[in-house]
Amino acid sequence: MTRPRVLVGVSTLLMTVSACGSSQACGGVGVVAGVGVYVVHEGYGDLAGASVELCAKGKCVKGWLPDEDITSVNLPLPDDVGPDIGTVRLRITRPGADKPLVDAPAEKKLTHQSDGCGGGAYNGAFAFTKEEGLTAKVPKSVWAAWYEQVMERATAEPTSSASS
DSSP: OHHHHHHHHHHHHHHHHHTTTSSSOOSSTTOOOEEEEEEEOTTSSOOTTOEEEEEETTEEEEEEOOSSSEEEEEEEOOTTOOSEEEEEEEEEEOTTOSSOSEEEEEEEEOEEEEOSSSOEEEEEEEEEETTTEEESSOOHHHHHHHHHHHHHHHHSOOOTTSOO
16 A cells, blocks of 8 residues: 555656646646737727737738727737747728728737746737837837726626626
8 A cells, every 4th residue: 555655656746846846737838829919999089890800920810899998909829930920910990991991010029938847939019009000019008008908897897787
């Protein structure tokens, strides 16, 4: 009976050591390869319901802009993507329109985010504003406004239309 306990103890020790010396799993958990754009609606009137498309490395994500001040649009990329992704393109088209209201390209090298265990992924953030267009640097004011918007939603009282 002692031998199985020793084997279980050794197995547990090996799993802990292989997980970078912690009880948390490694291997890219919480680190995602991709690009994201913070779309600031200010200056464009009502963009709610407009289609949005974000493309990079031959991949695209499409969706609809909700009724909010800043929308975060995210495009996951393959885990093996490197820092050089070429042109990132953002398109926004109002409902019923034939041509995009916004068709903006930008380039930047992605940053490697570590998972703390020798792995990780490359990702990067962009911002789109009426004044600057699509930029490879997210201004602090955009980060702060987006964070405030998220926190307001997280602490908002539930509406009566919510199902129980």
